Amino acid sequence: MEPVSGKTVRWISSTGVLxxxxxxxxxxxxxxxxxxxxxxxxxxxxxxxxGVTSGVVIGLLTPWIAFMRGILPAPLGPLIPFIMIGNAAxxxxxxxxxxxxxxxxxxxxxxxxxxxxxxxxxxxAVIWVVEVPPPVAQVMQIPQLITALVGGAIAIALETVLxxxxxxxxxxx
Numbered sequence: 330m331e332p333v334s335g336k337t338v339r340w341i342s343s344t345g346v347l348x349x350x351x352x353x354x355x356x357x358x359x360x361x362x363x364x365x366x367x368x369x370x371x372x373x374x375x376x377x378x379x380g381v382t383s384g385v386v387i388g389l390l391t392p393w394i395a396f397m398r399g400i401l402p403a404p405l406g407p408l409i410p411f412i413m414i415g416n417a418a419x420x421x422x423x424x425x426x427x428x429x430x431x432x433x434x435x436x437x438x439x440x441x442x443x444x445x446x447x448x449x450x451x452x453x454a455v456i457w458v459v460e461v462p463p464p465v466a467q468v469m470q471i472p473q474l475i476t477a478l479v480g481g482a483i484a485i486a487l488e489t490v491l492x493x494x495x496x497x498x499x500x501x502x
Contacts, residue, residue, distance in 0.1 A: 369480025
């Protein structure tokens, strides 16, 4: 058996800690306008600190775990695959546009485009694919755009703090 590399251990531990923090936020059962931005922030922070795969993994796991734990209401069940795709799109689009750290302008553009991508996936899902009650459809539209934008701003702020504290280095991805 091959020994596990330090990079693998760091990825697993970072992903695990950020997944746990995201689940704690969800379990607090706060209103969507608190929970949504924080979940989105942790998805992007995972991408920034541990890599795009970490953010995608957390984005794929959290909707299922939230549903199984009763945090995600039953009417949202049919939307889980689209929430997963939206989360993955948020992380991937953000990471593709923002290639390096330190550029607040590029980070802001990356957050905006990634938030729109997530919004388009979720809003089109409730318009064209999944039939849900109107209040559920409304929650999957403009509020998703807003929570993704706010979450992105939180992630950028947290990244700045981590860079200044020395936890992150400019060259790490």
